[in-house]
Amino acid sequence: MPTSSKRLMRAVKDVLLRDWDPLDIGAKPHLADEYDRYAAGVCRMLMAGTDERRLAAHLRHIRTVAIGVLLVDEGRDERVARRLLDLPAGLPPMDEEDFWPRLEWSVSGELEQMRDHDLRRFWCDGFLPRTYHLEGPSPRIEGRAWIGDGSTQDEWAFTLLLPHPFGSREEIPWESLVPAGGMTRWLTLDRSGKRIQIEPTAAVPDPA
Numbered sequence: 001m002p003t004s005s006k007r008l009m010r011a012v013k014d015v016l017l018r019d020w021d022p023l024d025i026g027a028k029p030h031l032a033d034e035y036d037r038y039a040a041g042v043c044r045m046l047m048a049g050t051d052e053r054r055l056a057a058h059l060r061h062i063r064t065v066a067i068g069v070l071l072v073d074e075g076r077d078e079r080v081a082r083r084l085l086d087l088p089a090g091l092p093p094m095d096e097e098d099f100w101p102r103l104e105w106s107v108s109g110e111l112e113q114m115r116d117h118d119l120r121r122f123w124c125d126g127f128l129p130r131t132y133h134l135e136g137p138s139p140r141i142e143g144r145a146w147i148g149d150g151s152t153q154d155e156w157a158f159t160l161l162l163p164h165p166f167g168s169r170e171e172i173p174w175e176s177l178v179p180a181g182g183m184t185r186w187l188t189l190d191r192s193g194k195r196i197q198i199e200p201t202a203a204v205p206d207p208a
Contacts, residue, residue: 048109049181
C-alpha cells in the first residue's frame with residue numbers, strides 16, 4: 001500500500017475511534033482496534049469520491065447492522081462523515097504509486113452503482129499497467145486488471161484514455177484521472193472480451 005494510503009488508513013481508524021465510537025470504547029487500550037475492520041471500506045469510499053450522504057449512510061449501516069447500536073447522539077454519523085471527508089485534503093499530491101489503488105477503489109465504487117444491476121456483482125482488485133502510449137492521437141495506458149465476479153476473479157485487459165498527449169509519466173496529473181464522486185459514465189465493460197475502458201473526461205454528473 002502506498003505511503004499516503006497508509007496515512008489515510010491510520011487517520012480513518014483514529015476518527016472512527018475518537019469521534020464516532022458508537023460502543024463508547026473511549027481510551028480503553030485493549031479495545032482500541034475495535035473499528036479497524038471497517039476502515040478499509042471507508043477508505044475505498046473516500047478514494048472513490050463519495051459524498052456526505054452516502055458516507056453517513058454507510059456509517060449508520062455499520063453502527064446499526066454490523067455493530068448493533070441503534071441509539072447515539074443525533075447527527076453523529078453525519079458529523080463524522082464530514083470529518084472523514086476532510087482527511088484526503090491533508091495528504092500530499094497524488095503520484096502514480098497512489099493513483100492505481102485509488103483508481104481500483106473508484107472502479108469498484110462505480111460498479112456498485114451501475115444502473116444495470118447485473119453489473120453490480122463485479123468489483124476491481126487491482127491494476128497492472130504495462131504499456132504507456134503517451135504521444136500520438138490516442139494517448140492511453142494499457143495493461144491488466146483483476147476483475148471480480150461475485151466470489152471469483154479473473155484477469156481482464158484495461159485501457160485508460162488520457163485527455164491529451166504527455167511527454168513523460170512524470171507530467172501526468174494523476175489526481176485529475178480519478179473521476180470525482182457523483183460522476184458516472186466514465187467506465188465501460190466488455191464482459192465477453194474481458195476488457196474495461198476508463199475515460200475520465202467522459203464523466204458526467206450522476207442524476208440519481
